[in-house]
Amino acid sequence: MQREVSAWRAALLSLVILALFLGGWELALQGAGQGGGPALDPEYAALLGQAAATGGQTPMPKPSEIGRRLFQLLSDPFYIRGPNDQGIGIQIAWSLGRVLLGFGIAALVAIPLGFVIGMSPLLNAALNPFIQVLRPVSPLAWMPLALFTIQDSSISAVFVIFICSIWPMLLNTAFGVSAVRREWLNVARTLEAGTWRTAFRVILPAAAPTILTGMRISIGIAWLVIVAAEMLVGGTGIGYWVWNQWNNLSIADICIAILMIGLVGLALDRLLGLAARAVAWNE
Amino acid sequence: MACDTPADGTGAIGQAVDEAVLRATFPDAATRRAMVTTFGAATLLAAIADVLPLGIAREAMAQPATPEKRxxxxxxxxxxxxxxxxxxxxxxxxxxxxxxxxxxxxxxxxxxxxxxxxxxxxxxxxxxxxxxxxxxxxxxxxxxxxxxxxxxxxNGQAITLANKHRDKRNPANWRGMRFAVPFDFSIHNYLLRAYVAEAGLDPDRDIQIRSVPPPEMVANLRAENIDGFLGPDPFNQRAVFDGVGFIHLLTKTLWDGHxxxxxxxxxxxxxxxxxxxxxxxxxxxxxxxxxxxxxxxxxxxxxxxxxxxLNQPQTVIEQVLTGTFADGLGQVQRVPDRVGxxxxxxxxxxxxxxxxxxxxxxxxxxxxxxxxxxxxxxxxxxxxxxxxxxxxxxxxxxxxxxxxxxxxxxxxxxxxxxxxxxxx
Known part of the structure; x- marks a missing residue:
């Protein structure tokens, strides 16, 4: 058991680490991109970016610049100015919608299927090779196949989320169901509970923590995958937004996108963590 | 305006009318094909036109109609x-x-x-x-x-090279360099190949050419993954704007009006x-x-x-479209027909x-x-x-x-x- 640490001391240390990191970043870039070359013809210099005008290259943005841009983006996150220019809040909402749709369908398929596999050792052994082969496939490898067969880019993105987030849920459900204690099943049988009653009143509560763990892993994967998928299909979403700002070589916006993706991923994980706590049981 | 339509009914719409007429006159596909191979479509159509007002049919079809799908x-x-x-x-x-x-x-x-x-x-x-x-x-x-x-x-494309190649302006010295073009099936690919081939290099053996989406060209140039690219604007100008490369030449000097x-x-x-x-x-x-x-x-x-x-700094787009631009070598060039x-x-x-x-x-x-x-x-x-x-x-x-x-x-x-x- 780890020794308890006080929350405020940990928070303080986190803040110090963050401050050191950002301060070091800011300082390291002080004066970066200054070429110090000979003075250029003013007419020529006016046509160049700030750094290039002094003979250097446009440098990595400083944290202070990123902060200013973040404030600018967050002060109006939900604007829509045409199909290619929408606020960052709208983009995140699109991504969340796709993730929840793909993840939801995956849960609807994986949990019942996992139940069946967990209850039947024969099916478990028969399906295991397929699951083990398909499980480690990268989302990007599914994408061309999805685009070619489905021929619709937004459905393809949802399909890729589905196919990548189904495996942890499937495996965990199957494991949780097969690991239910024999005594409990025997008790249920002695009390003459039917198959359905046993499944819902005994097996489901017993396996719920394991299933929730699988869902928690899956939502993490789904959120990882959406960025890659949206970069490929384009249109809307935070992944597309990253790709778009990359086109514009706007590194500050990409840093902000990384921050946003991290925060939303954290929130999703915490939500499922809370759900897991609700179904946890102690003997 | 219909009178301005080519009276011979050429163009896709006219062709559609001709096809429809041939089909109507010879409904049996085998007969039609035999007739067309023997006499040629033009002769057949001319013969039919003697009895049918084909010109009017073509013109009627070519009238500006209301859009079927808006x-x-x-x-x-x-x-x-x-x-x-x-x-x-x-x-x-x-x-x-x-x-x-x-x-x-x-x-x-x-x-x-x-x-x-x-x-x-x-x-x-x-x-x-x-x-x-x-x-x-x-x-x-x-x-x-x-x-x-x-x-x-x-026109409106350019060859951009990384700043370190300022002294390599002769393509004969490009052996071993890596270039990006937007796509295999692009005028960029064909022009770059033709250009280095004129200088005696084999574009498949002596240099490397890879397909890179235009927006990623500048980032790749900066990361030194490529030595240059023949790409579309605004990315040539963007490379200059960011101090990453210089414009070696505009493609209008390779083929004016390409x-x-x-x-x-x-x-x-x-x-x-x-x-x-x-x-x-x-x-x-x-x-x-x-x-x-x-x-x-x-x-x-x-x-x-x-x-x-386009999501780019306005000065970059302006330099491309007006043709008054910084070339990355310290000069302001004035080429009004940089792009047409x-x-x-x-x-x-x-x-x-x-x-x-x-x-x-x-x-x-x-x-x-x-x-x-x-x-x-x-x-x-x-x-x-x-x-x-x-x-x-x-x-x-x-x-x-x-x-x-x-x-x-x-x-x-x-x-x-x-x-x-x-x-x-």
Missing amino acids: DLRIGFIAITCATPIIMADPMGFYRKHGLNVEVIRTAGWAVIRDRAIAREFDAAHMLAPMPLAMSLGVGVASPQPWAVAAIENV PCCAFAVPASMPREMPGTFAALMRAIVEATAYSNAPANRREVAAAIAGPNY FQPFPYHSMAIWILTQMRRWGQLTREVDYAAVANQVFLALDAGRAMRELGLEVPADTMRRERILGRDFDPAQPDAYLASFAIRR
């Missing part, structure tokens, strides 16, 4: 080549011709091709060689008949939606002419630089592209160059839209070109192809 989605890549397609939205050219168009920025050429084939787009911004390759079934699973309804821009990007439609569109097609052509041709006028260039740059379209916008899809352009597809082994079978050009480059339809808008229409779809110091006679493509020492 809500259209058009995909584009965020480069200045797409200027007419893009600016027609904020500057109201689509609306003016009764269309409600959404222009959708797309991630890369392969994506635009696949979404076009899946008909997620009604029309698309493509590289001029793409509809040729797609129609011939090169680089796609099966032939996808798409057509070049209009050329977007001529085509680059195209406004592409499914080959069936003129037949299936003649009204929409005609309205779209008028909007595009008018937008192209407007974009071409030097006086409008600053206004157009302001309209398309924003985040909904002209819609007419000369068949000679298509034939040159086809010769290059043959030259570099992309197209491995014999094709009838002129027939493919005629089918894919809809010069007559573009010409009709130009005439309706009072623009001057070139008299001939064939034009002798001067490319990299050689004369290209589109009537003699095989002789031209045979004149190259470096080829596959």
